[in-house]
Amino acid sequence: MINKVVSGAEEAIKDISDGATLMLGGFGLCGIPENCINALVNKQVKNLICISNNAGVDDFGIGLMLKQRQVKKMISSYVGENAEFERQLLSGELEVDLIPQGTLATRCLAAGYGMPAIFTPAGVGTEVAEGKEIRNFGGKDYLMEYAFDADFAIVKAWKGDTAGNLIFRSTSRNFNPVMAMAGKITIAEVEELVEAGELDPDYIHTPGIYVHRIFQGKDYEKRIEQRTVRKVQ
Amino acid sequence: MSFSKEEIAQRIAKEIKDGYYVNLGIGIPTLVANYIPEGINVVLQSENGLLGMGPFPFDGEEDADLINAGKQTITTLPGSSIFDSAMSFGMIRAQKVDLTILGAMEVSENGDIANWKIPGKMVKGMGGAMDLVASAKNIIVAMQHINKAGESKLLPKCTLPLTGVKCIKKIVTELAVLDILPEGGFKLLERAPGVSIDFIKQSTAGKLIVEGEIPEMRLD
Numbered sequence: 001m002i003n004k005v006v007s008g009a010e011e012a013i014k015d016i017s018d019g020a021t022l023m024l025g026g027f028g029l030c031g032i033p034e035n036c037i038n039a040l041v042n043k044q045v046k047n048l049i050c051i052s053n054n055a056g057v058d059d060f061g062i063g064l065m066l067k068q069r070q071v072k073k074m075i076s077s078y079v080g081e082n083a084e085f086e087r088q089l090l091s092g093e094l095e096v097d098l099i100p101q102g103t104l105a106t107r108c109l110a111a112g113y114g115m116p117a118i119f120t121p122a123g124v125g126t127e128v129a130e131g132k133e134i135r136n137f138g139g140k141d142y143l144m145e146y147a148f149d150a151d152f153a154i155v156k157a158w159k160g161d162t163a164g165n166l167i168f169r170s171t172s173r174n175f176n177p178v179m180a181m182a183g184k185i186t187i188a189e190v191e192e193l194v195e196a197g198e199l200d201p202d203y204i205h206t207p208g209i210y211v212h213r214i215f216q217g218k219d220y221e222k223r224i225e226q227r228t229v230r231k232v233q
Numbered sequence: 234m235s236f237s238k239e240e241i242a243q244r245i246a247k248e249i250k251d252g253y254y255v256n257l258g259i260g261i262p263t264l265v266a267n268y269i270p271e272g273i274n275v276v277l278q279s280e281n282g283l284l285g286m287g288p289f290p291f292d293g294e295e296d297a298d299l300i301n302a303g304k305q306t307i308t309t310l311p312g313s314s315i316f317d318s319a320m321s322f323g324m325i326r327a328q329k330v331d332l333t334i335l336g337a338m339e340v341s342e343n344g345d346i347a348n349w350k351i352p353g354k355m356v357k358g359m360g361g362a363m364d365l366v367a368s369a370k371n372i373i374v375a376m377q378h379i380n381k382a383g384e385s386k387l388l389p390k391c392t393l394p395l396t397g398v399k400c401i402k403k404i405v406t407e408l409a410v411l412d413i414l415p416e417g418g419f420k421l422l423e424r425a426p427g428v429s430i431d432f433i434k435q436s437t438a439g440k441l442i443v444e445g446e447i448p449e450m451r452l453d
Contacts, residue, residue, distance in 0.1 A: 027281045027282075027300070027302075027304075027318070028281075028300065028304040029297075029304070030281070030297065030298060030300050030304070031298065053318070076358060077358050077359060077360050077361070078357055078358035078359070078360040079357055079358050080355075080357030080358065086355050089355070090355070098356065098358045098359060100359055100360075100361065100362075100363035100364045101280065101318070101322065101359075101360050101361040101364060102280075102318075102319075102321075102322025102325060102326065102361060102363075102364030103363075103364065104318075105317070105318035105319040105321070105322055106319050106322060106323075108319065109319040120326065120364070120367070121326070121367035121368055122326075122363040122364040122367045122368070123363050123367070124367060124397075124398065125345075125395060125397065125398030125399075126363065126394065126395045126396060126397065126398070127394055127395075128359075128363060158298075168317075169298050170296065170298040170299045170309075170315055171279070171281050171282050171283050171298060171299050171300055171301075171315060172297075172298040173282055173315055173316070173317050174281050174282050174317065174318050175317070175318045176317070177317040177319075178317055178318060178319045205317075222297035222298070223297065224295060224297050224300075224306055225300070225304040226300070226303065226304045226305040226306065227295055227306055228289045228305040228306050228307070229289050229290055229291060229292040229293075229294075229295060229306070230288055230289040230290070230291060230292075231291075231292070232291055232292070
């Protein structure tokens with residue numbers, strides 16, 4: 001068995017350098033790789049291209065990297081929760097490529113499945129379609145969208161084993177499995193790391209072949225973006 | 234009298250049929266969940282990767298790992314399932330979701346929708362809206378018929394950047410229920426209680442088609 005365990009976030013990201021293209025899992029603040037983001041902030045790598053559904057909030061998640069101006073370009077579907085992001089975007093310090101959420105996910109999937117491109121109806125007839133090839137199948141137009149090409153994918157899972165197999169918990173799964181498949185090098189941080197053999201092979205979400213480095217993260221904050229509750233009747 | 238947001242949601246809930254899988258957008262569409270008729274089995278899809286979305290958790294039972302597409306803490310229900318974002322949009326694209334309810338800033342008489350971007354304002358992104366409108370077979374738009382200045386948002390042609398083209402077939406506003414005909418035009422089906430057809434005509438910049446008696450919207 002190939003052992004993929006590294007000591008922690010610092011070691012896991014040690015060869016991420018300026019200008020790298022990174023995928024970062026998560027939806028909003030749910031299921032984001034907190035440990036690796038903090039390590040990237042400490043390492044102060046710059047000019048990063050970040051593919052992530054959202055851009056964090058001002059003081060958490062990718063927002064921490066934005067604050068230090070480590071990000072050159074964000075590729076996201078929705079970035080509305082971050083004032084510093086807005087400031088950098090309006091001042092021209094930051095580039096942003098907004099793409100439909102399903103297109104974002106499926107471009108990850110295509111990369112992980114070894115397919116160079118996908119056809120999707122999302123964005124046909126809108127500014128998203130500008131400059132893109134359109135093909136008609138069965139009387140309906142589809143845009144050709146390319147598979148992503150990312151140097152690193154950084155994901156967060158609930159459990160993982162020393163062989164790199166991953167299990168996600170609840171809706172913190174979101175983009176994590178498809179990004180895990182899509183990176184040239186995939187780094188997984190997990191809440192609980194166990195020995196190979198302890199996870200039931202039938203319940204693995206991401207097979208270890210897609211994961212190159214794994215470690216047990218620490219001090220997860222798991223911040224809630226919109227705390228909504230109902231009253232006890 | 235024009236309908237409140239809650240009443241728009243209540244009227245839309247009547248369109249939901251037993252056995253439907255439904256995706257609810259943010260805003261008025263989210264309120265629809267509160268008015269699903271009793272005895273009807275509906276499964277709510279949340280595009281961040283959940284089928285079977287339940288109500289908000291009780292205070293103290295929030296789970297940071299369990300949220301909806303609006304990033305709100307929620308719960309699951311018996312029969313729920315969790316999946317990744319690619320599969321979530323896969324089931325949307327493959328038209329497994331029976332009904333999509335979303336908001337709009339503008340809709341045109343040929344069924345175009347604009348709901349993601351206002352030039353000159355900070356653009357937050359389209360999220361899943363473009364995927365949903367491009368693929369869903371059955372979309373109901375919940376929107377305001379007129380803006381605060383009294384200007385119509387049901388137009389001959391959208392002025393804002395589009396989210397999707399020729400995809401909207403039904404609209405529920407504070408004033409009316411309307412279908413968009415395949416050949417173009419807003420066909421008036423129902424009006425809010427006490428709202429005159431003349432007022433709806435004045436409030437609709439696009440082509441309005443009125444045929445026969447137009448009943449008042451009922452919520453029961």
